[in-house]
Amino acid sequence: MSANPRTIIIGLDGVPFGMLKAFADAGVMPCTRAIIRDGFFTPMQSSIPEVSSVAWPSIITGHNPGQHGIFGFVDMIPDSYKFRFPNFKDLKAEPFWNLCSGQAVIVNVPSTYPVRPMNGVHISGFVSIDFEKSVYPQSLLLELRKLDYRLDVDARKAHTAMDEFLQDVDKSLTARIKAHQFLWDNYDWQVFMLVFTGTDRLMHFLWDAYEDPAHKHHDFFLDHFKKIDQAIAEITAKLTAPDSLIILSDHGFEKLEKEVYVNHLLASEGFLAFEQGAEPKPVNMASATKAFALDPARLYINQKGKFQAGSVSEADKSACLADLEQLFSSLEIDGRKVIKHIYRKQDIYAGPHLNSAPDLVLLADTGFNLKGAMTSKQLAAKGPFTGKHTYPDAFLLVNNKDLTADLSENPCVTDAGKLIKSCVS
Amino acid sequence: MDSNLSHLDKLENQSIFIIREAYSQFRDVAMLWSIGKDSTALLWLVRKAFFGKMPFPVVHIDTTYKFKEIYDFRDKYTKEWDLSLIVAKNEEALGENMGPTKGKFQCCNELKTVALKQAIAKHGFKALYLGIRRDEHGIRAKERVFSPRDEDFEWDYKNQPPELWDQYKTKAAEEEHIRVHPLLGWREIDVWEYVQREKIPAVNLYFARNSKRYRSIGCATCCSPVDSEADTIDKIVEELKTSRISERSGRAQDKEDDYMMQKLRSLGYM
């Protein structure tokens, strides 16, 4: 193993600052508690929107979406109004491992599929589809299969067979930890990044189990975090003094009260229309459509010259934006304001890809989960999910306080990315 | 190589070289025969390489959702060319009613990928010949190919060092089997011109009926025909010289997207 200081990054997908602190304080995560005690621990802002597909690219590049070009899990093709799914090939900024002089081992970082050749090992994370396109180098495939490595849990099971889903979550965690042990020992790496994503899945479906000690899956929830803490303990035991350890999440989480369907409101207020009798999906939008939303709440003006059947002229755009802001800022459900912030793209994004950015991004108030599905027949509903992502309370934990001297007071995921880059290059 | 050789002769020579080399290196080999034009052309080349004989078995991955014409063609030429045919089916998945309605990606994975793995395990093949081409668009073009690979994991035939087969052997030791792609450098039109020149039989789904024909054939459930008046091989070659529509446009290209959508939906997106 090299004598140079190494950097180890552990991602806990979706884990909010408050939860990690609570688990540390309560003794669920004793090792994490010790790192918090001796290191630097802060809440951190997620990306906008607050989803993994945008936040992790910001973390691995240290850039905002205007520069790295990823604005969500899904995009619209301007010529055809068809969905496309941006992936690692669409990332327009270099991930930190390309800047690192030594070998990197990168495991399960969301939005890094399909893998491409690099100096080290790369196993991509959510959404990875084909195993053979998720692993570099390919010579590792056999070893990973032996370890029963799983790219992801099958979240569909959570809708039909919760026990099977939980088994799957547990097996994935075990295999992920085993893979990390194997790679740790067998490569001469300078930087090691490992992301745990079962945390996010559990919180989507079982936030209630976290909050309620009487819930039948409460112990499973705690055990999952205990196992992660043990893996962290195993890692810290192998560190030497100059090594940097960075533990972080990409967004926070909270209890979900109501799903709110943004496109339903756009349709009922006349901004969005579909061809007569056609299924409500993007390709069937009528030419009168002025605006539509993509998950979770990215609003696009159907602008002439930008979209093939654009209806809003450059001159009318600012009035349309103002109408939308008016509409959403006054939206109330159950007597509560739904939207906490409305961002215009130039306020949150900067860089060469600003043109592909959504015109507005909505941030929900506590408990409301904004959705871009076009098929909902109601404005608001309660679905099978009990937890939802949050923007202000991801976390950042660093073992060495000195590393964070230049960090801004309210750091965001992009700042964490810059910190990682300064450690590895 | 003789510069007087035609383009097709050069492709044929290259392919036959690869076919013979792989066979002499691996011995326990088989070829995948989808009954489509590419793998039928490959079968033709293999028979040519071994002077009219097939020295190894032919594997047909049978999803049970193939067009009837495909089964008829398979049975006819298995007899006529005296092939040792292995029909690979994932009986377990079929028993559980796996089909395209359960998701195209799942269906393909269970009925093709898994069925193939089962056949390889059962027969212990060390190498498999496949009729894939570099210019094929879509999910199949990602098939693992030989090292050294370029950035897109594609095999650059011309840059292969002379000792390439030794490298493949090393590879074979650590992975389950090696895939050999003798048609990698062929284009769609090359295959049709070769079919035309050699008078290789083709499934009649490729020929236009009522102004529609299939450019690519597979499962009846996942293929749709394209507009075409080409009802003979000559007309197909003519059509390809003028057409710019992608070969797999009639095929469910969206298997990855379909799967992606399911994954995202399960987490409440879309």
Ligand SMILES: [Zn+2]
């Ligand atoms: Zn999530």
